[in-house]
Amino acid sequence: MNQGTDVDIDELREAWWLLSIEDRLAGFRMLDAGAAGEFFSDLDPHDQAALLLALRTQERRTWLRHLAPDDAVDLLQEVDDDERAGLITLLDHATRREVTVLLAYKEDEAGGLMSSRFARLRPDMTIDEAVGYLRRQAVSSVELETFYYIYVLDAAQRLLGVVTFRSLFSVAGSRLVRDIMRDDVVTVHEEMDQEDVARLFAEYDLIALPVVDPDGRMKGIVTVDDIVDVVEEEATEDAHKFGGLEALELPYLRTSVFSLIRKRAGWLIFLFLGGMLTATALGQFEDSIAALSFLTLFIPLIIASGGNSGSQASTLVIRAMAVDEVRLRDWWRVARREVATGVALGAVLGAIGFVRVFFFPGAIAELGQNAVLLMGLTMTISLLGVVLFGTLVGSMLPFLLRRAGLDPASASAPLVATLVDVTGLLIYFFTASYLLREFFGT
Amino acid sequence: MNQGTDVDIDELREAWWLLSIEDRLAGFRMLDAGAAGEFFSDLDPHDQAALLLALRTQERRTWLRHLAPDDAVDLLQEVDDDERAGLITLLDHATRREVTVLLAYKEDEAGGLMSSRFARLRPDMTIDEAVGYLRRQAVSSVELETFYYIYVLDAAQRLLGVVTFRSLFSVAGSRLVRDIMRDDVVTVHEEMDQEDVARLFAEYDLIALPVVDPDGRMKGIVTVDDIVDVVEEEATEDAHKFGGLEALELPYLRTSVFSLIRKRAGWLIFLFLGGMLTATALGQFEDSIAALSFLTLFIPLIIASGGNSGSQASTLVIRAMAVDEVRLRDWWRVARREVATGVALGAVLGAIGFVRVFFFPGAIAELGQNAVLLMGLTMTISLLGVVLFGTLVGSMLPFLLRRAGLDPASASAPLVATLVDVTGLLIYFFTASYLLREFFGT
Numbered sequence: 021m022n023q024g025t026d027v028d029i030d031e032l033r034e035a036w037w038l039l040s041i042e043d044r045l046a047g048f049r050m051l052d053a054g055a056a057g058e059f060f061s062d063l064d065p066h067d068q069a070a071l072l073l074a075l076r077t078q079e080r081r082t083w084l085r086h087l088a089p090d091d092a093v094d095l096l097q098e099v100d101d102d103e104r105a106g107l108i109t110l111l112d113h114a115t116r117r118e119v120t121v122l123l124a125y126k127e128d129e130a131g132g133l134m135s136s137r138f139a140r141l142r143p144d145m146t147i148d149e150a151v152g153y154l155r156r157q158a159v160s161s162v163e164l165e166t167f168y169y170i171y172v173l174d175a176a177q178r179l180l181g182v183v184t185f186r187s188l189f190s191v192a193g194s195r196l197v198r199d200i201m202r203d204d205v206v207t208v209h210e211e212m213d214q215e216d217v218a219r220l221f222a223e224y225d226l227i228a229l230p231v232v233d234p235d236g237r238m239k240g241i242v243t244v245d246d247i248v249d250v251v252e253e254e255a256t257e258d259a260h261k262f263g264g265l266e267a268l269e270l271p272y273l274r275t276s277v278f279s280l281i282r283k284r285a286g287w288l289i290f291l292f293l294g295g296m297l298t299a300t301a302l303g304q305f306e307d308s309i310a311a312l313s314f315l316t317l318f319i320p321l322i323i324a325s326g327g328n329s330g331s332q333a334s335t336l337v338i339r340a341m342a343v344d345e346v347r348l349r350d351w352w353r354v355a356r357r358e359v360a361t362g363v364a365l366g367a368v369l370g371a372i373g374f375v376r377v378f379f380f381p382g383a384i385a386e387l388g389q390n391a392v393l394l395m396g397l398t399m400t401i402s403l404l405g406v407v408l409f410g411t412l413v414g415s416m417l418p419f420l421l422r423r424a425g426l427d428p429a430s431a432s433a434p435l436v437a438t439l440v441d442v443t444g445l446l447i448y449f450f451t452a453s454y455l456l457r458e459f460f461g462t
Numbered sequence: 463m464n465q466g467t468d469v470d471i472d473e474l475r476e477a478w479w480l481l482s483i484e485d486r487l488a489g490f491r492m493l494d495a496g497a498a499g500e501f502f503s504d505l506d507p508h509d510q511a512a513l514l515l516a517l518r519t520q521e522r523r524t525w526l527r528h529l530a531p532d533d534a535v536d537l538l539q540e541v542d543d544d545e546r547a548g549l550i551t552l553l554d555h556a557t558r559r560e561v562t563v564l565l566a567y568k569e570d571e572a573g574g575l576m577s578s579r580f581a582r583l584r585p586d587m588t589i590d591e592a593v594g595y596l597r598r599q600a601v602s603s604v605e606l607e608t609f610y611y612i613y614v615l616d617a618a619q620r621l622l623g624v625v626t627f628r629s630l631f632s633v634a635g636s637r638l639v640r641d642i643m644r645d646d647v648v649t650v651h652e653e654m655d656q657e658d659v660a661r662l663f664a665e666y667d668l669i670a671l672p673v674v675d676p677d678g679r680m681k682g683i684v685t686v687d688d689i690v691d692v693v694e695e696e697a698t699e700d701a702h703k704f705g706g707l708e709a710l711e712l713p714y715l716r717t718s719v720f721s722l723i724r725k726r727a728g729w730l731i732f733l734f735l736g737g738m739l740t741a742t743a744l745g746q747f748e749d750s751i752a753a754l755s756f757l758t759l760f761i762p763l764i765i766a767s768g769g770n771s772g773s774q775a776s777t778l779v780i781r782a783m784a785v786d787e788v789r790l791r792d793w794w795r796v797a798r799r800e801v802a803t804g805v806a807l808g809a810v811l812g813a814i815g816f817v818r819v820f821f822f823p824g825a826i827a828e829l830g831q832n833a834v835l836l837m838g839l840t841m842t843i844s845l846l847g848v849v850l851f852g853t854l855v856g857s858m859l860p861f862l863l864r865r866a867g868l869d870p871a872s873a874s875a876p877l878v879a880t881l882v883d884v885t886g887l888l889i890y891f892f893t894a895s896y897l898l899r900e901f902f903g904t
Contacts, residue, residue, distance in 0.1 A: 034795075154631060155631045155632065168610045168669070185627055189596060189597045190597065218690070221687070221690055222690050222691060222694060225687040225688075226687060227610070227669060227685075227686070227687065243669075244669070244686045244687055244690065245663070245667040245668060245669060245686055246667075247690055248660070248663055248664050248686065248689055248690060248693055249664060251690055251693045251694055251697070252664060252693055252697075252785055255693070255694075255697035255700075255701075255781075256781045256784075256785065258697075258701070259697075259700070259701065259704065259777050259780070259781045260777060260778070260781065262701065262704070262705070262777065262875075263704070263773050263774050263776070263777025263778070263875065264770055264773050264774050264777075264875075265774045265777070265778070268778070271782065271785075271787040272778050272779070272781075272782040272787055272788060272796075273782070273787060273788060273792065273795065273796075277799050277802045277803055280778075280799065280803050281803050281806045281807060284771070284774050284803065284807060285806075285807055285810055287770075287774075288767070288770055288771060288774070288807055288810075288811065288849075289810065289811070289814065291766070291767075291770050292763070292766075292767055292770075292811050292814060292815075293814075295762065295763045295766045295767070296763060296818055298759075298762035298763055298766075299759040299760055299762075299763055299818070299822070302758060302759040302761075302762070303759055303822075303823075306755050306756070306759070309751070309755045309758055310752070310755040313748055313751045313752045313755070313758075314748070316744065316751055316758045316761070317740075317741040317744040317745055317748070318741055319744075319758070319761055319762060320737065320740035320741070320744070320761065320762070320765055320883050320887065321734070321737045321738060321740055321741055323762055323766075324733070324734075324737045324740075324765075324876075324879065324880060324883060325730070325733075325734055325737070327769075327876065327879065328706055328729075328730055328733050328734075328876040328879075328880075329726070329730060331705050331706050331874075331875055331876050332705050332706050332707045332726050332729075332730070332876075334705070335701055335702060335704065335705025335706075335707070336702070336705065336707070336710070336714050336722075337714070338701070339697075339698045339701045339702065339714075340713065340714040340715070342698075343694055343698065343713075345713040345714055345715060346714060346715060350715065353476070353715065354714075354715075357719050357722065360719045361719055361722050361723050361726065364723045364727075365723060365726060365727055365730055368727055368730075368731065369730065369731070369734050372731065372734060372735075373734075376738055376741070380741070380745075381745075407730075432773075433704075433705065433706075433773055433875035433876070434766075434769065434770040434773050434774075434875070437766065437769065437770075437879070438766060438770075441762050441766060445762065
């Protein structure tokens with residue numbers, strides 16, 4: 021770092037993954053205060069933790085307190101138990117208590133999303149008492165996450181019901197909270213997956229959901245503003261899987277090139293190894309290829325059509341599963357629809373394919389009308405077969421994956437294409453061997 | 463319909479698109495009351511409108527009033543102006559006024575998402591007056607969409623600021639609303655696209671956003687619970703485009719097979735026509751193929767590798783653009799990263815490809831070690847070239863599309879694969895023509 025005292029935040033970000041921890045520290049200290057705050061907040065928890073541990077105790081305290089409690093939790097999850105205990109003591113008292121509770125949860129479950137700062141009441145308060153109590157809670161220094169719903173808890177912190185502000189405002193002050201609360205509350209348990217939590221929000225159009233433990237004790241609330249992030253995160257994860265790579269954990273521009281390569285190489289190599297079967301399959305037909313090289317011209321077109329129709333089918337089923345429109349038990353309905361669709365699409369491409377082969381420049385002159393007619397028919401049958409097969413594989417693979425407990429989004433466009441390639445070649449060459457056998461001179 | 467009086471809601475849904483309007487009406491009337499309500503709500507606005515117009519006036523009133531105001535608006539947008547005026551008179555007074563206002567907006571813009579039921583105050587009220595006023599608003603029959611933020615408007619309905627419930631609760635009752643309100647309010651204008659509105663919610667973690675007209679008059683609020691649906695909708699639309707089909711407007715199982723075919727046939731035919739170039743390209747090399755049929759065995763593997771690496775790159779860039787992590791001006795940074803990634807991935811596949819060719823069963827015995835060595839080298843160079851090219855096309859095409867004002871998500875896996883196929887073949891056969899020319903016997 022020979023740049024004097026003036027370090028640009030974007031430059032530091034770009035160079036970050038290449039730098040040693042000492043250079044990172046030096047670069048970070050050269051940022052002005054505002055930029056340093058922004059830079060630190062934007063780092064992923066892993067890098068935040070490494071940087072924090074390289075700092076002096078007083079700086080550690082400053083930067084750790086710079087983070088919101090849930091972000092502090094993410095950071096603390098990245099360090100050893102010994103270090104963690106030391107870092108927790110640097111927090112102020114209220115945050116420390118909250119962080120300790122949240123540390124027990126995984127990041128992608130309800131407990132990891134929740135805040136323990138919610139408004140609460142006792143059932144036997146009058147409305148007037150409740151309003152006075154809420155006033156004192158509002159004045160106290162702790163910011164409440166939401167003031168939209170107020171939760172009614174018993175002495176053991178068990179959730180009894182919920183009242184809205186609106187209801188507090190619209191009834192006589194002498195009535196009891198117990199009498200105006202709703203007790204049919206939708207709740208989530210602490211370990212519920214964030215994707216399922218998001219689905220509940222979408223289904224019920226809620227602002228907040230209470231999180232309860234198995235004994236019905238209320239632990240916190242998840243608010244809908246965090247759910248918007250969850251939905252985007254899950255959509256990104258699914259899109260990455262569907263594109264044929266491991267989902268990135270960080271934004272694209274903040275992922276190091278090395279990590280980009282790692283996330284992509286695995287699937288690419290796997291698909292390449294799988295794709296080798298096409299060479300094996302073609303090897304079986306090398307004599308036919310040598311005898312009638314015209315056949316090979318259409319290999320890419322045939323297999324691409326299978327891959328494309330498969331990609332369409334799998335994307336439809338994966339998204340429908342992601343938003344819970346299609347469930348496992350719908351597989352038969354989906355299969356019937358896809359067979360009908362596949363036959364129709366295959367027939368359309370088959371017809372175009374026939375025309376293409378029949379009018380291929382010089383084909384009739386070279387091979388004779390009869391051979392070209394049979395070649396066209398081979399093309400039509402193969403396209404019908406490969407599009408139907410692609411559609412079926414694309415639509416059923418997500419069901420198989422989900423059935424096996426895996427993510428349906430792994431039925432990626434490249435995976436479906438690879439699975440369909442070999443079959444496409446077999447359909448094509450078997451049809452050709454049958455229809456065109458007299459031209460192979462065997 | 464020979465099923466007597468007992469019609470199953472799922473059966474009716476499945477058969478719906480096949481039925482004439484008379485059969486639809488008959489089927490709908492055979493549902494029991496609860497099922498009919500669920501069925502009607504779940505229909506898309508177009509079918510709702512057609513069904514409603516087939517009903518008698520008294521039934522029309524019932525079912526139209528069954529819908530929430532914004533859903534009623536969606537239905538009313540599907541009918542002629544004459545019919546619409548008649549239907550609007552069937553609504554109760556308050557809903558009628560709201561519906562008339564909302565009808566002026568498109569479904570996918572802020573105005574189409576908003577509700578006009580928000581809590582409002584005047585700036586010169588005291589806090590005590592404000593609380594009393596809100597109490598009366600809460601008791602009145604109209605349900606307010608959110609009671610979290612309260613908007614402060616002047617006599618001309620211009621938005622001056624916002625107060626939270628929390629702030630009303632934590633200050634002395636004699637102070638003025640004007641003194642405690644925040645006046646740096648994030649607002650959206652009525653025509654803002656829903657995708658941009660969603661991005662604001664994600665950025666600021668808000669519960670609600672006020673919608674204002676060009677003169678600063680407040681028209682309504684958009685609440686975050688509707689935004690969860692928008693984010694899911696947009697993710698589905700992008701996924702469909704990326705899978706290589708036109709985005710469906712309805713859930714998969716509610717889309718007719720005919721419409722499924724139509725949405726998929728367009729792209730499939732377009733890609734098929736584009737893919738025909740592969741046959742043209744291969745036609746140029748027919749002599750090489752005839753001379754060395756071993757070459758053809760690896761065609762599918764080469765082009766699939768280009769398509770797969772392109773699909774990875776485009777999915778990363780499309781998602782990063784969708785969540786606003788990558789913008790147009792980042793193209794050069796992305797290009798540099800992708801070149802590095804493409805070279806690395808191409809080198810890995812190239813190395814595996816070399817081994818595969820060299821140890822291909824019977825190859826050395828048939829062609830001699832020298833030819834197989836050169837063939838392996840051809841494979842390595844081609845894979846390096848095609849993976850690098852696929853990565854570049856996949857990552858840059860979304861930028862070109864956005865630059866041209868189109869949706870980057872149209873840089874679908876199948877489109878990228880098709881673009882890369884022809885180039886892959888050219889790289890492969892040109893390399894082969896050069897390295898293996900002595901074996902072609904020309």
